[in-house]
Structure formats: structure tokens, C-alpha cells
Amino acid sequence: xxxxxxxxxxxxxxxxxxxxxxxxxxxxxxxxxxxxxxxxxxxxxxxxxxxxxxxxxxxxxxxxxxxxxxxxxxxxxxxxxxxxxxxxxxxxxxxxxxxxxxxxxxxxxxxxxxxxxxxxxxxxxxxxxxxxxxxxxxxxxxxxxxxxxxxxxxxxxxxxxxxxxxxxxxxxxxxxxxxxxxxxxxxxxxxxxxxxxxxxxxxxxxxxxxxxxxxxxxxxxxxxxxxxxxxxxxxxxxxxxxxxxxxxxxxxxxxxxxxxxxxxxxxxxxxxxxxxxxxxxxxxxxxxxxxxxxxxxxxxxxxxxxxxxxxxxxxxxxxxxxxxxxxxxxxxxxxxxxxxxxxxxxxxxxxxxxxxxxxxxxxxxxxxxxxxxxxxxxxxxxxxxx
Numbered sequence: 305x306x307x308x309x310x311x312x313x314x315x316x317x318x319x320x321x322x323x324x325x326x327x328x329x330x331x332x333x334x335x336x337x338x339x340x341x342x343x344x345x346x347x348x349x350x351x352x353x354x355x356x357x358x359x360x361x362x363x364x365x366x367x368x369x370x371x372x373x374x375x376x377x378x379x380x381x382x383x384x385x386x387x388x389x390x391x392x393x394x395x396x397x398x399x400x401x402x403x404x405x406x407x408x409x410x411x412x413x414x415x416x417x418x419x420x421x422x423x424x425x426x427x428x429x430x431x432x433x434x435x436x437x438x439x440x441x442x443x444x445x446x447x448x449x450x451x452x453x454x455x456x457x458x459x460x461x462x463x464x465x466x467x468x469x470x471x472x473x474x475x476x477x478x479x480x481x482x483x484x485x486x487x488x489x490x491x492x493x494x495x496x497x498x499x500x501x502x503x504x505x506x507x508x509x510x511x512x513x514x515x516x517x518x519x520x521x522x523x524x525x526x527x528x529x530x531x532x533x534x535x536x537x538x539x540x541x542x543x544x545x546x547x548x549x550x551x552x553x554x555x556x557x558x559x560x561x562x563x564x565x566x567x568x569x570x571x572x573x574x575x576x577x578x579x580x581x582x583x584x585x586x587x588x589x590x591x592x593x594x595x596x597x598x599x600x601x602x603x604x605x606x607x608x609x610x611x612x613x614x615x616x617x618x619x620x621x622x623x624x625x626x627x628x629x630x631x632x633x634x635x636x637x638x639x640x641x642x643x644x645x646x647x648x649x650x651x652x653x654x655x656x657x658x659x660x661x662x663x664x665x666x667x668x669x670x671x672x673x674x675x676x677x678x679x680x681x682x683x684x685x686x687x688x689x690x
Contacts (some may be wrong), residue, residue: 492511
């Protein structure tokens with residue numbers, strides 16, 4: 305009887321305790337839900353005010369309050385990356401990716417964010433690994449291939465770049481022929497430096513099969529032939545270049561004359577040099593032209609011709625070449641020598657090549673622009689900023 309009485313007393317007490325406990329828990333949850341939007345909104349406000357460091361503190365607090373909200377993690381990771389705190393960004397995105405309960409869509413986004421972290425940090429091997437994972441996912445396949453191509457270009461992995469570019473041509477229906485031609489020619493240049501002339505020639509063949517009228521391919525073909533001692537083949541390659549792209553004469557004028565001289569065609573070489581000297585398109589090669597005319601026809605003839613070129617085309621390059629030729633015969637040789645050196649320095653400083661696409665200025669001619677990555681964007685003539 306006493307036991308039943310205690311049961312009757314205890315049951316209401318337990319019920320009241322449970323009710324109070326649920327109320328406390330509910331109020332705690334409501335407080336946290338209220339705090340999370342508050343931390344988030346404060347973070348957004350601070351971001352708009354340009355106070356990134358304080359905004360990060362707010363988003364860290366928001367993540368602490370609601371760790372299951374992946375959108376907050378992504379925001380925090382992007383903020384870390386934008387501030388150059390790559391290690392912290394990587395930790396955020398790796399923790400997301402390793403979460404076994406993460407939905408597939410969020411996991412893909414975590415891999416993408418991680419790849420961008422590695423790419424921005426210059427960790428290209430790890431970025432490549434992440435983008436390879438994305439390349440296996442249909443929705444991100446093509447974008448991953450484009451990112452991999454950027455990595456292969458940066459790392460000079462030209463064979464992988466060729467394979468990836470061809471995959472993009474096939475799967476995305478993009479014309480990558482110009483790029484692929486240059487990738488083969490990059491391989492040819494490397495082989496040429498290593499004295500692997502046969503392989504270099506094979507790479508040029510592939511480049512020409514990809515783009516038949518590639519100026520770089522015909523320039524390179526001539527260089528390889530001359531390195532192999534075949535002056536006739538070198539001359540043929542450079543003459544072919546000037547047939548369809550005569551504006552590239554500054555790149556080959558001196559070498560073409562040398563190839564003709566190597567075959568015993570000195571008069572023909574001299575005539576070619578004189579024609580080049582009179583061509584406004586070849587003014588950037590005037591120093592090479594006058595040097596070779598001096599060897600073939602004598603220094604006096606070269607100086608007379610230099611004066612004629614200077615009157616016809618008064619540029620920094622022609623004036624610098626004229627002064628250089630005058631050294632040794634000028635009444636005031638020391639002054640002439642000083643002027644010659646000064647003009648050469650100014651010519652190097654002010655006469656530069658400019659990319660047609662982004663305006664990037666380069667002191668030496670290049671087939672690819674370091675500013676925007678475009679190929680064949682540098683005209684073969686310098687601009688004269690003076």
C-alpha cells in the first residue's frame with residue numbers, strides 16, 4: 305500500500321521534470337538558431353565593409369553553432385583562400401570532403417574547392433590529383449579537363465597537354481589545333497636543345513600536320529636543318545615561311561643569309577640582305593643585316609648602306625645600328641662609342657614586342673604571351689615607344 309502511494313507521488317514529479325527539461329532544451333535550440341543567423345548576418349555586413357578578418361571570426365562562430373551547414377564551410381574556405389591562407393582553406397575543404405555523411409553534390413563541390421585551393425597555392429601536383437577526380441564525374445568532366453590543361457602548360461608537360469587538348473576537341477567540340485601545334489613545337493625546342501634532331505623533326509612534322517601554315521613550325525624546321533648541317537633544307541624552310549608570312553622576315557633574315565653563304569651563294573645572300581634592309585618590315589633585323597653585309601661586301605659598303613637605311617626608316621633600331629657601324633671610323637670615336645652604347649640601351653628599353661590580345665610588353669619575341677597565355681599574339685616587329 306505504501307509502495308503504491310509513492311508511485312502516485314513520483315509519477316507527477318517525473319512528468320514535471322521531463323516537461324521542464326524539454327522546455328529548457330527547446331529554449332537552448334531556439335537561442336542557437338537565433339545566434340547562427342546573427343553571426344552570419346554580421347559576417348556579411350563586415351565583408352561588405354571590407355573588414356575580412358572580423359568577418360572570418362563571425363563565420364567561424366556560425367560554423368561552430370551549426371557545423372552541419374556546409375554552405376558556411378564553403379564561405380569560410382573561400383575567405384581563407386582569398387586572403388592567401390591556403391593551409392586553412394585546405395583544412396576546411398578536406399574536412400568536408402572526408403565527411404562520410406556529406407551529400408554527393410556537396411562532396412563534388414568540396415573537391416572542386418580543394419582543387420582551386422591547391423591551384424591558387426601553386427601546389428600543381430595536388431591540384432592535378434583533385435582535378436583528375438573531377439574529370440571522372442560527368443558534370444565536372446570538361447571543366448576539369450580545361451583546368452588540367454592549364455596545369456600541364458604551366459608545368460611544361462607538353463605530351464599530356466596534347467592528349468588533353470585532343471580530348472577537349474573531341475568531347476567539347478573545341479578547335480584546339482593552334483595550341484596543339486605549339487605544344488608539339490615546344491617538344492621540338494626541348495629536343496633541339498638536347499641534340500635529339502630526329503625527334504625534333506618528327507615533332508615539327510606533327511605540328512605541320514595540325515596547322516600547315518604555322519610560322520613557328522617553318523622557323524623551327526629551318527633551325528633544325530641548320531643544326532644538322534643541311535643548309536639547303538634550312539633555306540627552303542625559311543623561304544617557304546616568307547612566301548605565306550613575309551612579316552616574319554626579322555626572325556630569319558640573318559639566318560637565311562647564313563644558309564645561302566654556307567652553300568656558296570654569297571652574291572645571292574648579299575642581294576637578299578640589301579632587299580631586306582630596304583624593307584620596312586625588316587628594320588628590327590637591321591643590325592644582323594648590316595653585320596653580314598660588312599662581312600660580305602666590306603665595312604665601308606655597310607656604313608653607306610646603314611646611312612641610307614637610317615634616312616629611309618629613322619627608328620631607334622636603325623640609328624643604333626648606324627652608330628655601331630660608325631665606331632672605328634668616326635673622327636670622335638669615343639663619343640660615337642658612347643652614343644652607340646647609350647642608344648643600344650634605349651633601344652632595348654623602349655623597343656619591345658606587344659601582345660595584340662592583352663597588351664603585355666616583352667623585351668624579346670615569344671610565340672606565347674606570358675600575360676594572357678595566347679599563342680601567336682606577338683607581331684614579329686617591335687613597337688617604338690620612344
